[in-house]
Every structure is written in C-alpha cells, then in structure tokens.
Amino acid sequence: xxxxxxxxxxxxxxxxxxxxxxxxxxxxxxxxxxxxxxxxxxxxxxxxxxxxxxxxxxxxxxxxxxxxxxxxxxxxxxxxxxxxxxxxxxxxxxxxxxxxxxxxxxxxxxxxxxxxxxxxxxxxxxxxxxxxxxxxxxxxxxxxxxxxxxxxxxxxxxxxxx
Numbered sequence: 001x002x003x004x005x006x007x008x009x010x011x012x013x014x015x016x017x018x019x020x021x022x023x024x025x026x027x028x029x030x031x032x033x034x035x036x037x038x039x040x041x042x043x044x045x046x047x048x049x050x051x052x053x054x055x056x057x058x059x060x061x062x063x064x065x066x067x068x069x070x071x072x073x074x075x076x077x078x079x080x081x082x083x084x085x086x087x088x089x090x091x092x093x094x095x096x097x098x099x100x101x102x103x104x105x106x107x108x109x110x111x112x113x114x115x116x117x118x119x120x121x122x123x124x125x126x127x128x129x130x131x132x133x134x135x136x137x138x139x140x141x142x143x144x145x146x147x148x149x150x151x152x153x154x155x156x157x158x159x160x161x162x
Contacts (some may be wrong), residue, residue: 001110001161004048004150008113013048013161015154018105019071021051023131024094025112026098026144027075027091031120033134040117042158046142048110050154062076071100078130109149117141 004010016024023029055065056067070135072082072089080093088101 001150001152004110004113005144005161007015008046008048008144010046010048010113011161012042012045012158013050013110013154014158015050015052015156016055017055017057017067018051018107019055019067019100021049021111022100022105023070023071023075024049024114024140024143026100027080028078028093028129029074029131030140030143031129031131032138032140034136034138035134037121037136038042038138039117039158042116043118044115046113046115047158049112049114049143050110050152050160051106051149052154053108055102055107068100068102074133076130106149107117108153110153111149112143112152114140114143 001151014032020029020032024032054063056063056065056070068089075091076082080091083090083092085099087103088099091098091100116138118139119138120132122135
C-alpha cells in the first residue's frame, strides 16, 4: 500500500460492495451513492476504491443474487442492455460489451483510484445518468485502474491507508 500512496498520492480508501467497484471500473458508473455528505477535506482528492469481501454486502447466494440484480437494474437505468450469459451478466452499450463473471470479480482488494470531484446533495431531481439514486452522490473523475488488485481488508466509510 505504500507504493500506492507514492504512485498515486492516495491517503484514503473507500470500501464498496464488489459489484459496484466492478461497475465503476468497467461501466460508466461515475457516482457513488451514500447516505452522508462527502467530507469537505476529501473533495478534489484521489482515493483508492476497495472492493469488499462479499457481493451484495454479505455472505450467501441470496445476497449475491440481490447484488447482481441491483447492479443490473442500475446499469439498465443508465442505458446498458443486460443479458444473461452462461458465465454471468453481459452488459452492452454503444458497441461496448462487458461481462460480469462472479468468479472474476475482485474481492477484498483495491482495484483502482479516482478523484472525488464533487458531491451532489440530496434532491428530488435526479440526474439522467441512471447511476445517481442515493441521498448524496459522490462524483468520481479521472478513474485509474491499478495494474493488479492489491488484496487486503477494508473498513466502513473512508479509511486511511496504512
């Protein structure tokens, strides 16, 4: 993690359920929905995106199914066509095709970094990008994939890299 701090200037990480990190890394999800505002000191800062341990936020097939259905529903709202393949979900939009294979979704790992560009406050009016559905929308910019996932535990909320 020290090399991540040096290479990208990252001090903090945010743990998300693995399917949402996958959507940020592979689709056009550039907002993270939260029930609390972005700490002002983190606006404009680059953070690490950490995929948690379990699809759907907890162990078991029901949670995995719920997590996969949730990411598919939001992606559909964002304009992606979703089909079921033998190996997972296939997302298609504007000639781009991405496959979400459960066995290949990184877990308990930092996969990328992004800049916390802004925070959309709660509003009854939602953007038309399909990804903003929460109270607060942490807008992400300049996402950069890591060459390989960095495995390790995460934490709730923002957490400081060791």
